[in-house]
Every structure is written in C-alpha cells, then in structure tokens.
Amino acid sequence: MGKIGIYGSSFDPVTNVHLWTASTVARRSNLDKVIFLPCSSKRKDKHLHTTDEHRLAMLTMALEDNSKFELDDYEMKQESWNIYTYHTMEHFRAQFPEDEVYFIMGADLLQDIALGRWKFAEELISNNKFIIMARNGIDMLKTISGSALLRNHDDGTRFHLIDKGLAMEISSTYIRDEFSLGGEPRYLLPDKCYTYIKEHGIYQQ
Template sequence: MKIGVYGSAFDPITNVHLWTASTIFHRKKLDKMLFLPSSKERRDKSLRSDDEHRIRMIQLAIADDSRFELSTEELDAPIGKQYTYFTMQRLKEQYSNDELFFVMGADILVNIGKGSWVQGEKLVEEHQFIVMARDGIDMLKTISKSPLLRNADDGRFHLVDKGLAMEISSTYIREEFSRGGEPRYLLPESCYQYILNNQLYLDTDS
C-alpha cells in the first residue's frame, strides 16, 4: 500500500486539512492517509489544547471517511523520540510492507532545508515526501538552494500544487473563538460543536 503520513498540530483540525488530505490522496493515488497530531513535547510546537481534545476532534472530522485514519504514534512517543524522524522510523516498522510518504507544506520543506529540524538530514535521506505548494515559495528553488535537499533529490520529493490557494489558519480559528466569533464553516460542524461544548480556545491570545 501507499500511505501518506500527514503531520500537523491540528489545533484544531480545519476543513482545509481535510481538503488537502483528500486532494493529495487522489492526486498521488494513495491507499491510506494517516493523520498524525504533533506531540506537545516538541520544541517547535506551541499547542493550545490538550492531546485528548485534538485526538477527539480528528476522530470526529474523519469518522465518515474510510480513507483516513488517526495515528497517535508521535503523542505516545517517549520524551526525546517525538520528532518526525523517529516517528517515521517507528511507522516504517509498523508498515514494513508498505510505502510511506511524509506529507508536508512547502514552508516545512524550507525549514528542513535550513537544517532546523531534529535529525533532518537522516529524515530526508531515508524517506519520501509529498510537498504541497505554498504561496510565495518556489519548491524547486528551495530544493536546489539547500545542500541537504538537493543531494537527496532523486525523486523522493513529490511536489504538488493543489491548484487553489485556499488556506485556513488554525490560529485564525482560535482567535475567532477567543473573541466570541463564529468560524463555523472553517472546520467540520462536529468539531465546531465540540469546541463550543468544551469551551476550548477561550483564553488564547495567539
């Protein structure tokens, strides 16, 4: 099987997360997409809701789509092993007969290319990637300018332009909730109601 591993904070999961996953699934002819919420222990993440809430919102969002599955592999990892390289190593063991692709945005590709990710060089050397376009980022130029990326550019970077520059920031949604707004149609209705019922993001300032 061809499996996409879609890592994000999902704080909260949005309709664009789902649309992106569906687009990638179709374009790259995947058999499964894993939604991989980030660990709160990562130094590059600042999360506003507890793991249990993010897990539940993902479960609600993907409940009706058999192509999508939740993976808590990163959340369950021991301290120090919660970064993407270690997570992908464990997933490779779990899915030893399958082909894995780490799904990320072009902005993440830039960060990896700069060497700012833990074990970023090993991550690039040992895995395949599906990279989604972002406005203002030239993906080919990003690869060619980075020694780390260009020396591994043997077809492992599968570049995808979704064809529609539609982005919904989880930060924007959190801000709307904190100010009494109604970002109802930016995320699944089940998640919207869950946030209201659990009074999430009411005190966030970011």
C-alpha cells in the same frame, strides 16, 4: 504494495482545510491511506491551546466518514526527547514494511530542512519519500536546488511536489482567534468539531 501518507500537524483544531488538503493529496498521489498524526504536547517547539484529549476527540469525529483517513497518536505517546520526524518515519516504515510510506508536509517545512533547522535531516531525507504541498511565496524547485542535502537526494521519486491549485490558507490560529473574539468560524471546520468546541468552551475566553 500500498501507498500511505503520514500527515502530521498540531490539529489545534482540525479544520476543513486539513481535510481538503489530505483528500487532494490522496487523490493526486494515489494514496491508499492518509494517517493523521497529531503532534505531542510535550514538544518544546509547540505551544498548544487545548488538551491532547480534546484534539484526539475532534480528529476522531472529523475522520470518521472517510475510509481513507486514519488517526494515530504515536507521537503523543513518546517522551519529548524522542520526538523527531526521523524516528517517527522509522516507526511507520517498520509498521508498513510492504508499503511505500510518504511524509506529507508543506513547502515551508521543506524550506526549514534546507536551512538546517531540523534534527537528523540527513537521515530523514536519505531514507524517506515526501509529498510537498505548495505554500504561497515559496519556490519548491528553487528550495531543493539551493540545498546540497535536498538536491543530492532528488532522484525523481524522492519529492512529489503538489501545487494545490487553490489558495486555502485558513489556519487553526485563525479559527482559535475567531472563537476567542466571539466570531463565527462555523463553516471552517467540521460541524461536529464546531459543536464540540462550543459545548466544551474550548478556545473561548
């Protein structure tokens, strides 16, 4: 039996922090594989700044040197009405029936679930395991204990809490802003992705 982490994000663009986070999670949680799952541009709650093709191209380049990292465009292929994390995790659990499959997310998303902002939250929490990454200003234990949904499913294995130990919060938004304003974010993302963005004029005014 293996251990697989599903790491969803916009990756618009993928950054070195995304890669460092995935590597840290894989090591501390003993994961055999991390699947990078770019979100769909069809989602109503997302405003993306470049095409799916560009995001996939950059992710492919960013992940090619790490045998533990894989790219999956499952959510990009779904119709907008069917793009919920619960359905996504059902798909991956069916794809890897002999493995433990974890959903990797930040503590901010855990907080959103606790506040009732996610569809199919009961089904999602009751049927899956989670790796939760610390976010500045969010008390993960308090978030779990303060939510009936979360605490009632906290059996000691449901939530694996990770305090990364180093604040690395450089975001894709920051990098996009740097490109658009003529800044120099070269060392905040993989070299090949930086070159790709410059060559294709992505994020630049």
